[in-house]
Amino acid sequence: MKLIKLDAIDSTNEFLKGLSSKQDLENFTVVTAENQTKGKGQMGSVWISEAGKNLIMSVFVKDSLSDVSQIYSLNIAVALAVIESLESYNIPELSIKWPNDIMSYNFKIGGLLLENSIKSDGTLSSIIGLGLNINQTNFENLPKASSLAQISKTTFDKEKILLTIMEKLESTIRNLEYDVRSLWESYNGLLFKKGVPMPFKDQSDKNFMGIIQGVSTAGQLQLLLEDDTIAEYSLKEIQMLY
Template sequence: MAITDKQKKLLVLVADGEFHSGEELAEALGLSRSAIWKQLSGLAELGLHYTGVSGRGYRLERRLELLNHAKISAALNDFSRASHVLFEIHDQLDSTNSYLVQKSLHGAASGSACFAEHQTAGKGRRGRDWVSPFGGNIYLSILWRFPHNGLGEIAGLSLAIGVAVIRALKHLQIPDIGLKWPNDVCYQGKKLGGILIEVSGEAAGPCAAVIGVGLNVFLSGSEAEKINQPWTDLSKILGQRKISRNTLAACLLNELIPVLIDFEQSGIKTYLEEWRQYDVLKGNAARLFVGNQVIDGIVQGIDDNGLLLLEHLGGRIQSYASGEVSFNNAAV
């Protein structure tokens, strides 16, 4: 369901999580009180549930911090500002990656970025849906063009992006975050976020990548029922300590932009040792799914090209460029 202009205006008014009378809301929006009730019911269909109390009015079940261009811009560091990063904020997209893939076909500049409050068809790995409730998480994509690099030369980009995401979370003093090859962000064995990179171009160059980053900030129990693997979000990790979505959005841009600029010149080698510090798979018995193949072994980290090293029965170690890994009997 698409959010309407009237619903967005109503949402801005009630986002503070406080009670607002039907009369107050009706006057502010130029609607009848019955129309306000209908608009609130429409918000509930987006997962934005509300409470109505006679004599007090309506309020959202939880306070909502909407993404704000001015607040994100104010939190960008000098490097990001000097890089002239251009970002958009959308109320709703099918997916931020799909949006930028289309823009890239029409000449969008390298460094173009977009956030969405809600995705109707968020993308996970291997064609899975990414659960994308309105205003709860971070959905970010960046288009980056590599004019002098071919598709083979940007292999390992997802590992470098993982390092950038870890740096952003550490900057916000979020502890115990790890990385699961090739593109998951984890906390204590549970998935906190993911990275999805879609590439196009020539083997010898030039090429382009659309880099999608999704991070769970708040997921309700009803939304989480759609997830078929152990998961967590920042609200669970931080407890009473709150984190601003706008600050988090800016921190991600502050870390992603310099990594992308550097990766264009140096590739994955700069980030290998840092990535290895956060490797949650190394030393674990694991199962690797490659197409229709299922391969069991012990993960021995990554090689200098960012490929997964899996030790088979008998001690033979083989590297893999792609696949999905599960371990500890959980697909995390």
């Protein structure tokens, strides 16, 4: 693991993406920043973090899958690596809110953003971005956000958590294709509000009820609807109301 530490940057994902386009990076190269001015979330949303309090990191990963049609398996491997790392710090009631939010109880404590690039020869390289709320305790106007410190009533060593996550991430990704079935089972078992009737809102702002059944191999959320049919939804087609 090669570690690049930055004081402030617009986006660790963008920095690492630019670096990978200019040079042949070592697998599992990591970039961290104390402050990120233009942090990215899913579908162009913004990730806001208090300077110096949280873990902001991006990881360059290459050749993780031989079959790029199974690309969502990489999301699953990363999410599970983060969850298992946090379990080792006794963070309670962890779950994954589809597609890539890390939850404790009903609060978001982290988020993932994977950006994949498939070369002409079929090889895959990925930039894995992770924002994890660690020691921040002020979440004014963010009622659904929390942190490890706020939940556990203690402060944490960010460097130690980074090393724990990277150790688990490397192990999980290197074994991805051998353990893919068990990884999928674990991921589906950790889905936030799975099996619970929940209200959702679609793109036309229409509210409806659904019960999460799981996630398809293409990464779509599978919902059991009130008419007993199963429907699949892509990212941003629906929003859970909780």
